[in-house]
Amino acid sequence: MRELAYYEAKLEALREILAADERVHFITEIATGFLGLSARRFQFNEIAKSFPDRVISPPISELAVCGLATGAAMAGLRPIVDLITASFAFEAWPQIVNEAANAFYMSGGQTRAPVVFHLLHGLRGAGAAQHSHSPQAMLWNCPGLKIVLPSSPRDVKGLLKAAAASDSPTVFIDHVLLFEYKGLVPDASEVIPFGQAEIKRAGADVTVVATSLMVQRSLSVAERLAKDGIDAEVVDPRTIVPLDLETIMASVEKTGRVVLVDECHQSCGVAAELAARIAEVGFDRLKAPVRRVATLDVPVPFSPPLEEFVSPSETRIAAAIRAAAR
Amino acid sequence: MLLIRHFEETLIGLHDQGHFEGHFHVYIGQEATGVPALSCLAPDDHIFTTHRNHGHLLARGADPARMYAEILGRRDGYNKGKGGTFHIAASHLGFHHTSGVVAGIIPLAVGAAYAAKARKTGQLAACLFGDGALEEGAAPESLNIASLWNLPVLFLCENNGKYGAGRAIGAVQSFSMAVYPLIDLPKVYKINARQVDGTDADAVHQAISEAVERIRRGEGPQFIETQTVRWPGSESNWPIVPVPTKIDLAWDVSSVPQKFRDWYASSDPVLAFVRKTVECGAATRDELAEIDRNAVERIDKAAKFALASPYPDPQEAVTEVFA
Numbered sequence: 001m002r003e004l005a006y007y008e009a010k011l012e013a014l015r016e017i018l019a020a021d022e023r024v025h026f027i028t029e030i031a032t033g034f035l036g037l038s039a040r041r042f043q044f045n046e047i048a049k050s051f052p053d054r055v056i057s058p059p060i061s062e063l064a065v066c067g068l069a070t071g072a073a074m075a076g077l078r079p080i081v082d083l084i085t086a087s088f089a090f091e092a093w094p095q096i097v098n099e100a101a102n103a104f105y106m107s108g109g110q111t112r113a114p115v116v117f118h119l120l121h122g123l124r125g126a127g128a129a130q131h132s133h134s135p136q137a138m139l140w141n142c143p144g145l146k147i148v149l150p151s152s153p154r155d156v157k158g159l160l161k162a163a164a165a166s167d168s169p170t171v172f173i174d175h176v177l178l179f180e181y182k183g184l185v186p187d188a189s190e191v192i193p194f195g196q197a198e199i200k201r202a203g204a205d206v207t208v209v210a211t212s213l214m215v216q217r218s219l220s221v222a223e224r225l226a227k228d229g230i231d232a233e234v235v236d237p238r239t240i241v242p243l244d245l246e247t248i249m250a251s252v253e254k255t256g257r258v259v260l261v262d263e264c265h266q267s268c269g270v271a272a273e274l275a276a277r278i279a280e281v282g283f284d285r286l287k288a289p290v291r292r293v294a295t296l297d298v299p300v301p302f303s304p305p306l307e308e309f310v311s312p313s314e315t316r317i318a319a320a321i322r323a324a325a326r
Numbered sequence: 327m328l329l330i331r332h333f334e335e336t337l338i339g340l341h342d343q344g345h346f347e348g349h350f351h352v353y354i355g356q357e358a359t360g361v362p363a364l365s366c367l368a369p370d371d372h373i374f375t376t377h378r379n380h381g382h383l384l385a386r387g388a389d390p391a392r393m394y395a396e397i398l399g400r401r402d403g404y405n406k407g408k409g410g411t412f413h414i415a416a417s418h419l420g421f422h423h424t425s426g427v428v429a430g431i432i433p434l435a436v437g438a439a440y441a442a443k444a445r446k447t448g449q450l451a452a453c454l455f456g457d458g459a460l461e462e463g464a465a466p467e468s469l470n471i472a473s474l475w476n477l478p479v480l481f482l483c484e485n486n487g488k489y490g491a492g493r494a495i496g497a498v499q500s501f502s503m504a505v506y507p508l509i510d511l512p513k514v515y516k517i518n519a520r521q522v523d524g525t526d527a528d529a530v531h532q533a534i535s536e537a538v539e540r541i542r543r544g545e546g547p548q549f550i551e552t553q554t555v556r557w558p559g560s561e562s563n564w565p566i567v568p569v570p571t572k573i574d575l576a577w578d579v580s581s582v583p584q585k586f587r588d589w590y591a592s593s594d595p596v597l598a599f600v601r602k603t604v605e606c607g608a609a610t611r612d613e614l615a616e617i618d619r620n621a622v623e624r625i626d627k628a629a630k631f632a633l634a635s636p637y638p639d640p641q642e643a644v645t646e647v648f649a
Contacts, residue, residue: 025444053444059474064467067433068440074422075372075441075451094464099430103423107415108405109646111422143647167649 001186007040007179009153011047013160014080016189018051021078024164025054027069028082028118033057036084036120036176062091066117070100070169073115078164086119086173087133100169101144116163117171122213122263123311124176129299134264136173136211140240140273146170146194147241151215153183155238158192165191175213175263195242199251203233206324207251209274210261211237214293214312218261221317230325232259240270248274249282256287257324261317266294291320327357327527327596328621330381331571333390336625337380337397338565345633346398350411352565353381355557358595359484359524360454361385362531363552366538372438372451373420374431377412378484382454386419390625394632402635406642429462431455432481436468439479439547450478450541457485457551460511461503469515469547476546480537481517483508483551484524512549524552525595528602555593558586573615576600 004012014034018024028034030048035041048055058065062083069079083089089096096117103113121134139145146168150156156174163170200215201222210218215236222232235251237243252258258278260271271292278290296310334352341350353360360381367373367386375382383393388404396403397411404416412426422438425431435453442449459465460483472479485508505511509519518540522533530552537548559565568586569575575582576597579590590597603609609617 023445059467059470061467061471063464064433064436064471067430067464067468068437068471071374071423071434071437071439071451072441072444073437074434075438075449076445076447077441079437094427094430095433098427099423099425099434104649105647106405106409106413107417107423108403108408109649110405110415110417112649113423114649146648 001184003182004153004185005179006153006156006181006183007035007038007043009157009185010160011043013157015047017161017164018047018054023076023078025056025072025077025079026082027056027058027065027079029084030055030057033082033084034118035179038176038179040179062088063095066092067095067099069115070095070103070113073113074103074111078114080116080118080164082118084120085131086121086135087131089117089119089135097139097142101142104168105144112167113169114167115169119171119173120176121173122175123295123300123307125307126302127300128302132300134295136240137264137269137273139171140270144169145241146239148172148194148239149211150174150238151178151212151236153181154185155192157185158190159238161189161191162194166194173212177213178216181216192238194239195244197235197237197244197247199233199247200236201232201234203231205231205255206233206257206259206321207255208232208234208259208261208321209237209248210234211240211270212263214261214263217314218317221314221321225318225321230321232321245277245281248278252278252282253285256285258286258290259293259320259324260290261293261312263295263312265297266292267297269294288324291324293317293320327361327599328618329390329624330357330384331596332621332625333380333384335567335570336629338567340398340629341564348410350397351378352560353378354559355593355595356484356486356524356554357381358527358599359530359552359554362527363482363534366531366534367452368449371420371449372422372435372442373454374435374438374451375421375424375454376428376431376456377426378456379414379424383414383416383419383421388416388419390628391631394628395635398632399637400632400635401638407638428456429459429464432459432465432468436472436477436479439472439477440475442478448542450480450538452480452482454482454484457483457487457508460508466511469512469517472547473515473517478541479547480541481512481547481549483549484554485551486554486556509549509551517547517549519549519551521551521553524554525593525598527595527599554595555589558589571596573600573611573618
């Protein structure tokens, strides 16, 4: 095991993926791609230089680029498309949800489209309404897409490798505010299979199910609340399609109290679907109402205090856990 | 071409008899485009087509029985009944994905061409779409990329808008497209483009084979617009067959109802090809009548096969969502 920053683990995964398989083409805006506008973005240049024929900068044509990658996948490549900001997926929506997602099913199992769409989602600070979306719940409503939401250095590496190996269209949804988190990453190459949730913090009192950056935020809150005698268990599904409901329910069985933390807008968000599934199979285990902490149902505002107010902040997460624990 | 014509005419009958539901689009009037065009492709080329795909699949040798089964939602359909008329795929023939969104396949075909170039396979991707597809944003975005990256893709735009509904009478120009002629659009993106009469099988064959040669030589994307006169049977919401096509119609259209007679006399590509074949001595009327009888027989058998094919087990609906 080594300690790596999240962004280092992510770069390492991409480098290994490109080196291992010539069918992988990475389509990105080289200047700002993969690591977004983070301070670390220049570190991507070394990968771009190492694979000049397979790291490609396309025109600003998200729709055609996502279709191109899907068509290339149908014809034998394994492309990874970097849409950078998740909000830009809306420009490509018809190709992602209506062509790629449907291809295998609609063809009666004839046509595989092993394409990865990489997105950076969520409130990143100053993104305002058009660069802050978390489209994972909308995508979850489109059968045929696998949806990955990493939250730690080890996970981002192992899950990106699994995404690159997936035979189904896969949406890899990352968060730029995770990049500086540090964690242990195995020396040997590791592929983390889809559909395996991880207990990120064991606890006895309240189950907190969180994804992506919300995992780190929930862990931080859990440590603070532990001092007040509230022992929260933090469960990270890591992929929502497929979803490991079993691990989540095992935790719910134990605690009987659930808080769902998710950066989608609250209505019909990831938290909403998780709440429904937990209630469907575990209603009799619940000792308190299921609580959601999500982005408020308004467009995301620019001004920092406004953005903080609508976000699933540590303050709101802590309040929800306290309420659930009562 | 006769096989396609009889396939579609019989299909309209199957719909009228209530054997399948939903909207569908027939290839009648465009047979002299698809048949010669697809004959110019290699067996391993990639082909992407649209809601108006029946003629393309048949031209490539698809089994009409399995196509009917698909259109009727039966178990023996190419897509096991999960696709229907809009989405018939036959990957062994190069039809990976057939989209019901008019420009949906254009980026996909450009992507398959990208893969062929990257893998140096020598394949090309053929993208078969209608004139309306150029009105969606995916089309210009894809033309730009295909040209920029010099990709081996054939854009075949089948403009069936001549005298058609919603079109300016007497012109191929659409009421809904500012670009006229349509080939000005690919030309803006520095793509070699030409128009050809889509009812003239020889002209289409020559244009497409030249375009394919250019693509194989590495000259990048080529764009062909074929122009056909819209079949008047599709003017109403649901297509109607004014008269079943027979070889004899090539010389005598008096049995065709007045309203449709002009089209069969002067714009029907199948009858025009029949006349030309006899006139140039390539086949006699009797020989063509024999070919026609065989086509009718094959289509009858295909329809019977599809009608006898069972519906899929309802549980199949929740399978094969993921590869």
